[in-house]
Amino acid sequence: MQNRNYKNDKARIGAAHAAEQVDLALYNALRAVFIDGAFCAQAITKALKGLNNLRQHPFVTSAFYGVLDNNVRLEKTIKGLCDKAPDKNSTVVLKIGLYYCKYADMPSYAAVNRIVELAKRVGAFSGFVNAVLKKSLTYQPKFDSELERFSYEYNTPEWLCREIISDYGETRAASILGAVLPQKTHIRPMKRRITEEQFKSAAKGGTFTEYGCYVDRATLDNFAAGTVAVQSVSSIRAVNAYVKGLSGGRVIDLCAAPGGKSVYLSEIGDYKITACDIYPHKLDLMRGYAKKLGAKIDVAFNDATVFNEQYENAFDLVIADCPCSGTGTLKTKPDIMIKRKPSDVAELCELQIKILDAAAKYCKVGGVLCYSTCSILRSENENTVEKFLKSHPEYTEIDQTKLLPDSDNCDGFYIARFKRGER
Numbered sequence: 001m002q003n004r005n006y007k008n009d010k011a012r013i014g015a016a017h018a019a020e021q022v023d024l025a026l027y028n029a030l031r032a033v034f035i036d037g038a039f040c041a042q043a044i045t046k047a048l049k050g051l052n053n054l055r056q057h058p059f060v061t062s063a064f065y066g067v068l069d070n071n072v073r074l075e076k077t078i079k080g081l082c083d084k085a086p087d088k089n090s091t092v093v094l095k096i097g098l099y100y101c102k103y104a105d106m107p108s109y110a111a112v113n114r115i116v117e118l119a120k121r122v123g124a125f126s127g128f129v130n131a132v133l134k135k136s137l138t139y140q141p142k143f144d145s146e147l148e149r150f151s152y153e154y155n156t157p158e159w160l161c162r163e164i165i166s167d168y169g170e171t172r173a174a175s176i177l178g179a180v181l182p183q184k185t186h187i188r189p190m191k192r193r194i195t196e197e198q199f200k201s202a203a204k205g206g207t208f209t210e211y212g213c214y215v216d217r218a219t220l221d222n223f224a225a226g227t228v229a230v231q232s233v234s235s236i237r238a239v240n241a242y243v244k245g246l247s248g249g250r251v252i253d254l255c256a257a258p259g260g261k262s263v264y265l266s267e268i269g270d271y272k273i274t275a276c277d278i279y280p281h282k283l284d285l286m287r288g289y290a291k292k293l294g295a296k297i298d299v300a301f302n303d304a305t306v307f308n309e310q311y312e313n314a315f316d317l318v319i320a321d322c323p324c325s326g327t328g329t330l331k332t333k334p335d336i337m338i339k340r341k342p343s344d345v346a347e348l349c350e351l352q353i354k355i356l357d358a359a360a361k362y363c364k365v366g367g368v369l370c371y372s373t374c375s376i377l378r379s380e381n382e383n384t385v386e387k388f389l390k391s392h393p394e395y396t397e398i399d400q401t402k403l404l405p406d407s408d409n410c411d412g413f414y415i416a417r418f419k420r421g422e423r
Contacts, residue, residue, distance in 0.1 A: 018053065022060055023118045025051050026096055029064050031122075033338065034095075035088050040068060040335050067099045068334035072155045073141075074098050076148075080141055081132050090124040097133045108137055154178060159342040160327065167378045176376065176412075179405035181331045185220065187228040188212030188236065190293055191267070194227040211236045226292050231260045233410040234328070234374070234403050239264050241401045241415045242319055242370045243271075249316030249367075252276065254304040254359055255323065259286035263295040271317070276302035305354040311362045317370070320359040322352040324373035324380050328412020331405055349380055356388045360395065363420045369395065376404060376412035385416045394421055 029047035032038035044064050048057050067074065074095045078086065086094065097115035100106050112133045119126040143149040150170070151158040154177035164173040188211050189199040199213075202222040206215040211233060220228075239261050248270030253262045256275035266273055275290075275297045277283055286299045302308055304320070325345050326336045356371055363369045371388070373380050381402070389395060398417040405412055 018056065019114055020117065020121070021051060021053075022056050023096070023114055024121065025056070025060050026063050026067075027092060027118060027122055029060070030067055030096065031089075031092050033068070033335075034092055037339075040065075040333070063096070063099060063104060065334065066103055067095050068338070070099060070103060070155055071095070071334070071337060072157060073152055076141055076152050077136060077139060078132070081135055081139060086128070086132075087125075089122060090119070090129060093119045093122065093124045093129055094132055097129065098136055101133060101136060150174070155337075156330065157337065157340075160340070163345075163377055163379070164327075167376075172406075175406040176404055177330070179331065179409075181405055181409065181411070182207060182214045184214040184216050185230055186212060186214050186232050187220070187223075187230050188264075190227055190229060192294065194223070199228070209233055226294060229260065229263065229293055231264060232332070234408075234413040235260055236264060237401075237403060237408075237410070238321070238372055238413050238415055239268070242317065242368075242372075242417070243269060244399075244417075246317060246368065250274075250314065251317040251319065252311060252315045252362055253319045253321065254302065254355060255321050256299075256319075257282035257286055259289045259297070259299075261319070261321065262286070262297045263290055263293055266290075266295045266297050273297040274300050274315075276300050276304065278303050305351065305358060307358045307361055313362070313364055315362050316364055316367045318359050318363045318367065319370045319372070320352075320355050321370075321372045322348075322355050324348055324352070324375040325377060326374055328374040328376045328403070328405075328414070330412075332411055345377065345379055349384060352380065352384050353387060356384070357391070360388075360392050360420075365420055365422060367420050368398065369418045369420060370415060371418070372413065372415040374411060374413050376402075376414070381414040381416070389418075392418075395419065396421060 025047045029043045032043035033040055044061060048060060051057060051060065077098055078091060078094055093115060097111060100111035100115065101108050104111065112130065115133060116126050116130045119129040141152060143152065147158055147161060151161045154161065154174065156177050161173065164176065168176065184207070186209065203213040203215055203219060206213040206219055243265070246269065251265065251271045252274045254276050256262045257277040259275055262273050262275040265271055275286055277286065278301070283299050283301060290297050325340055325348055326333060330336050359369055371385065375381060389397065395418040398419050401415040403410055403413040
């Protein structure tokens with residue numbers, strides 16, 4: 001009678017169960033994004049909470065963002081492999097399977113087997129999924145245009161590729177979209193609460209910048225609450241651009257949530273800051289964030305698109321960091337790739353002008369008005385500035401600052417500053 005190795009059997013069963021948990025967590029996170037419309041950060045955070053084994057978190061997180069980062073390619077592949085569009089559920093499963101087969105360090109046969117089992121568990125068509133994944137192993141995409149090829153290569157929707165190529169030319173567009181940015185979280189020290197030596201010691205192993213350091217999540221635990229602020233390099237540089245040549249005064253930040261720029265501004269000069277937003281829950285978040293970091297800012301409810309007479313001619317510095325397409329943050333916020341539509345840009349441009357029209361009335365004569373976006377599109381940046389100056393002759397342009405991923409190693413950002421004179 002043959003002896004069975006029960007210990008090895010148990011290990012195999014345990015590994016299979018672990019794989020099932022990982023695949024299901026990944027599916028739940030991606031389903032929330034693609035089908036339910038959830039934000040990426042919220043979706044992955046919720047999915048990870050369902051995993052008891054912390055060692056599984058890095059793989060699930062990496063695969064989650066891997067699927068999102070390759071979404072245009074994956075959708076093109078599915079379209080090329082299927083005679084008609086699969087149902088939404090099967091599409092999510094296929095994206096995971098294609099990612100495993102093409103981009104994960106996993107044998108193809110193991111990837112296919114895992115995804116077929118996942119399909120069965122989540123009610124997708126397992127036979128269909130199996131056939132498509134096996135067919136994908138020898139698939140080579142075909143393109144109907146150079147734009148489609150460009151979109152596939154840089155994993156960016158065609159409409160957005162067209163816009164960026166129009167603004168920058170194909171060579172620079174490729175450079176911008178091909179830029180690789182740091183993937184870790186950027187933090188800066190709260191200098192009233194932590195010394196430079198303490199910061200460097202706690203952040204040891206991170207990648208230091210002129211403002212702080214890129215660290216992983218584990219390193220964040222080395223810092224006491226309120227001693228560091230999470231803030232991107234582009235956001236910090238934007239604030240420094242706002243206050244160039246200034247040292248203090250009364251400031252209003254019209255679209256301030258989540259409050260990072262206002263908090264940083266409170267640290268670098270003698271400013272009395274009013275930070276505004278239209279959503280009560282965001283106002284509460286800003287108050288809590290400022291309190292946590294010991295920042296002195298006033299938080300106020302205000303609709304940035306509507307003139308508020310109590311703010312008329314009241315501020316030395318007016319900041320209109322407007323809602324925008326977010327196309328400068330493609331590398332760090334994959335939501336933009338998935339949720340944004342071409343029609344959104346035109347609507348956002350109209351909103352930006354409304355905000356600027358109201359903001360123009362809040363600036364004192366001799367004061368500075370700043371317009372900024374985290375977009376890299378000319379339609380939201382230079383074109384909006386041209387429209388604003390034509391309708392507001394009392395303002396003259398001071399300067400413009402543009403940050404781009406390939407040249408500045410950070411998210412894209414645009415800042416234009418204007419000085420108010422007499423009419």
